[in-house]
Amino acid sequence: MDFDRLPATLWIAAGGALGTVGRYWVGIWMARWSQSLPWGTIAINVTGSFAIAFFATLTTAAGRYPVSDVGRLFFMVGICGGYTTFSSFTLQTLDLLRGGAPGRALLNIGISVVLGMLAVSAGYLVAERLNQTTV
Amino acid sequence: MDFDRLPATLWIAAGGALGTVGRYWVGIWMARWSQSLPWGTIAINVTGSFAIAFFATLTTAAGRYPVSDVGRLFFMVGICGGYTTFSSFTLQTLDLLRGGAPGRALLNIGISVVLGMLAVSAGYLVAERLNQTTV
Numbered sequence: 001m002d003f004d005r006l007p008a009t010l011w012i013a014a015g016g017a018l019g020t021v022g023r024y025w026v027g028i029w030m031a032r033w034s035q036s037l038p039w040g041t042i043a044i045n046v047t048g049s050f051a052i053a054f055f056a057t058l059t060t061a062a063g064r065y066p067v068s069d070v071g072r073l074f075f076m077v078g079i080c081g082g083y084t085t086f087s088s089f090t091l092q093t094l095d096l097l098r099g100g101a102p103g104r105a106l107l108n109i110g111i112s113v114v115l116g117m118l119a120v121s122a123g124y125l126v127a128e129r130l131n132q133t134t135v
Numbered sequence: 136m137d138f139d140r141l142p143a144t145l146w147i148a149a150g151g152a153l154g155t156v157g158r159y160w161v162g163i164w165m166a167r168w169s170q171s172l173p174w175g176t177i178a179i180n181v182t183g184s185f186a187i188a189f190f191a192t193l194t195t196a197a198g199r200y201p202v203s204d205v206g207r208l209f210f211m212v213g214i215c216g217g218y219t220t221f222s223s224f225t226l227q228t229l230d231l232l233r234g235g236a237p238g239r240a241l242l243n244i245g246i247s248v249v250l251g252m253l254a255v256s257a258g259y260l261v262a263e264r265l266n267q268t269t270v
Contacts, residue, residue, distance in 0.1 A: 009156055009159070012155055013156050016152045016217045017149070017151045020150065020213055021144055052223070052225075076226075077155065082154070084221035084222040085215075086179075086180035086184065086219035086221050086251060087183040087186070087255075088216060091255055094256060116221060116224075116225040117228060117229070119225070120222075124233075
């Protein structure tokens with residue numbers, strides 16, 4: 001696909017729309033498991049963190065599958081950025097606090113940050129391994 | 136497909152596109168200050184956290200300016216969700232770690248979470264105050 005034929009802003013808007021709708025659907029699908037902790041938002045932020053690092057590492061100029069700057073903006077700023085959310089994370093943590101569950105609020109912060117950092121590291125390491133594998 | 140969801144999905148896509156482009160522009164504008172810490176992403180996630188709680192509290196059925204369910208999805212899931220990002224937050228934290236700055240990586244996590252929680256609380260409290268103010 002020739003990403004450079006459309007302005008970057010349009011690609012970012014399209015990626016953001018796709019990622020945001022994806023988040024909405026995953027959130028609805030995971031609502032049944034999101035009673036005691038917002039597992040839907042956690043799963044979204046963790047998978048999005050894996051995806052952005054995996055793509056970023058695999059598609060640099062030195063990576064296995066180089067992608068143009070606009071293509072990287074489309075996927076990383078657009079899709080991954082639209083898909084993941086920080087505002088729902090903080091709002092749902094506040095809801096736990098207001099609902100009298102400070103322990104679960106802290107747990108939500110801890111799980112989100114720890115699993116998010118593990119996922120972004122895993123995305124980087126898996127893509128780096130692929131970059132170094134000879135075909 | 137459940138066609139009742141289609142209008143909401145379109146609103147969410149539009150809000151996500153707007154929010155994502157807004158994040159891209161704020162990120163570019165703040166790039167000059169984002170050398171030692173990703174202050175652009177911090178500012179985006181903090182202001183988005185304030186906005187989602189302010190809007191959520193002011194526009195409930197019992198709030199001062201009630202908004203329909205679709206309108207709330209447009210602003211909260213679409214605009215605020217597209218505007219804020221968790222994947223850039225984790226990727227930039229990983230970049231600090233990989234760049235040999237574990238202290239700044241931890242600082243980025245701490246500042247993002249603490250300021251994000253303060254902002255979401257402030258958004259809620261300001262809107263709650265407005266809800267209780269007689270005209």
